[in-house]
Amino acid sequence: MGSISVQKVSKAYKQYPSRFGRLIEWVSPVAVTRHNVKWVLRDISFEVKQGEAIGIVGINGAGKSTLLKMITGTTQPTxxxxxxxxxxxxxLELGMGFHPDFTGRQNVLMAGQLLGYSIDEINANMRKIEDFAEIGDAIDQPVRVYSSGMQMRLAFSVATFHRPDILIVDEALSVGDAYFQHKSFDRIRSYREEGTTLLIVSHDKSAIQAICDRAILLNGGSLVKEGPPEEIFDYYNALLADKEAASVTQSVTREGKTQIVSGSGEATIADIRLIDSEGNASEILDVGAPAVLEIEVAVHAAVEELVLGYMIKDRLGQTIFGTNTHHLEQSAKSVIAGDRIRYQFTFPMNLGEGTYSIATALHAGHSHVGANYEWRDLAVVFQVLNMSKRKFVGCTWIEPELNVERR
Structure with a gap:
């Protein structure tokens, strides 16, 4: 059984103006203060039930790693x-607990004991650990000659050779190659299905959305928002885009989802709709049928460059396709207040059956992170049905031509 309860947790560090400040506090015969207090985390509370998977999201410096260190006991809350x-x-940190002058095998024995396993237990599973890590003869070489990817492979293999009740993973998995990342996440998924409680920190939106039930957003040392992964990442992206100055608003759509709209307002979406093969605005489209995404933009202030982008996402928030007028080499230049611009993106609806949404972004440059005029999630929600094609499975329609030769 694995569960985590975090109740009103805060963490502060003492900052001394000089190297003598701490010494003065220690040796002074009277109480004297020579430090400032810096709060890294303030009043963090959440619960993780048995078998749940929770993602922790936030920009660098938000306090994510500090929170994990307190949960694992490597540092104590204030x-x-x-x-x-x-x-x-x-x-947590890559290769944490590994001694650089010990061999990989020796570090496996040491790290395994720190996780609570006996020597006999570790030796009995040594072959299993080696096989999963796939570092070959390097297992008997000093860890100081390992690449970061090799350290990650060995550390993950040791941490997961037995299914734990609780698995906590920081950004370490982002170091490895694509093959081992897939292999690691397959093991994480299988453990989760068997009942392991998961707490994971990652900037990988796809990984969080594919694995986690909920996500938590930390910003400036505080828990800003908690909810479904798609909603949290939408809010996180809005905060990234509006880190300098702008607004982030939330509203609930008629489908019951939380829509995030952010931006500085120089330009906004005035109208948006999907047009089917008959030329009618529709929220239900046929697999493979031609479709037009029509968007009308209202300009409220002069800008040197205006870029419109859109992103199609599935019901879990995974990105299916996205592009913008910058990449299509049709950015609008030197627009002024009062301008209205109509865009029509024409494409075949080569998606599998299901519910999808479209997010839009108005910005300058190649992405909305630089100058975000408006970012709008769930701008359109639509459904794709298979009304005319042969039966198939999957999120895309890529029907092949088949040639069979019998010999």
Whole structure:
């Protein structure tokens, strides 16, 4: 059984103006303060139930790694309480706990004991650890000669050779090659299906959305938002785009989803609709049928460059396709207040059956992170039905031509 309870947890560090400040505090015969207090986290509270998978999201410096270190016990909170049940396996800093002069095999024995396994237990599973890590003869070489990817392979293999009750993973998995990342996430998924509780920090939106039930957004040391991964990443992207100055608003659509709209307002979407093969605005389209995404933009202030982008996402928020007028080499230049621009993107609806949404972005340059005039999630929600094609499965329609030769 694995569960985590974090209740009003805060973490502060002392900052001294000079190297003598700490010494003065220690040796002074009277109480004297020579430090400032910097709060890294303030009043963080959340629960993770057995078998749940929770993603932690936030920009660098938001306090994600500090929170994980407190949960795993490598550092203590200044205030608040953290309680856990079950055996915990954690991958925080890359190669954390590895001694550079010991061989990989020796480090496996050491790290395994730190996780609570006996020597006999580790030796009995050594072949299993080696096979999963796939680092060959390097297992008997000093860790100091390992690449970061080799360290990650070995560390993950040790942490997960037995299914833990709780698995905590920081950004370490982002170091490895694509093959081992897929292999690692397959193991994480299988453990999750068997009941392991998962806490993962990652900037990989696809990984969080594919694995996690919920996500938590940290910003400036505070828990800003908690909810479905798609909603949290939409809000996170809005915060990234509006880090300098602008607004982020939320509203609930008629489908019951939370829509995030952000931007500085120089340009906004005045109208948006999907047009089917009959020329009618529709929210239901046939697989493979021609479709037109028609968007009308209202300009409220002069800008040197105006780029419109759109992104098609599935019901889980995974990106299916996205592009913008910058990449299509049709950005609008030197627009002025009062301008209205109509865009028509024509494409075949080569998607599988299901519900999809379209997010739009008005900005300058190649992405909305630079100058975000408006970012709008769930601008359109539509459904794709298979009304005219042969039966198939999957999220895209890529019907092949088949040639069979019998000999």
């Amino acid at each position: 205030s608040g309480n953290i309680t856990m049940t079950g055996r915990v396996a954690a991958m």
